[in-house]
Amino acid sequence: MKRYSILNNLDKCFFCGRPAECIHEVFFGTANRRISIENGFCAGLCHREHNLSNKSVHKDREMDLKLKRAYQKEYMKTHTKEEFIRLIGKSYL
Numbered sequence: 269m270k271r272y273s274i275l276n277n278l279d280k281c282f283f284c285g286r287p288a289e290c291i292h293e294v295f296f297g298t299a300n301r302r303i304s305i306e307n308g309f310c311a312g313l314c315h316r317e318h319n320l321s322n323k324s325v326h327k328d329r330e331m332d333l334k335l336k337r338a339y340q341k342e343y344m345k346t347h348t349k350e351e352f353i354r355l356i357g358k359s360y361l
């Protein structure tokens with residue numbers, strides 16, 4: 269399935285704005301990865317901020333949360349919090 273982003277940011281890194289080098293599933297893990305792909309919870313990232321440094325979404329909890337919150341907020345512009353929780357299992361806000 270083709271990745272898309274509800275924030276329309278697959279071309280640029282979410283954090284530094286440089287051209288994206290990879291696409292990250294914002295709510296990763298076994299079940300949520302697929303849900304992320306289906307619902308546009310995907311983000312463009314540079315490799316460094318994806319997983320190649322300690323300041324990356326896979327290693328820094330704060331960066332991970334910042335990304336997750338941005339997508340939950342965007343999703344809740346058109347859906348309820350309950351719908352988000354039904355999808356992802358919990359709220360990050």
Ligand SMILES: [Zn+2]
Pocket residue numbers: 281282283284285286313314315316317
């Ligand atoms: Zn970056």
Ligand SMILES: [Zn+2]
Pocket residue numbers: 291292293296318326
């Ligand atoms: Zn990733």
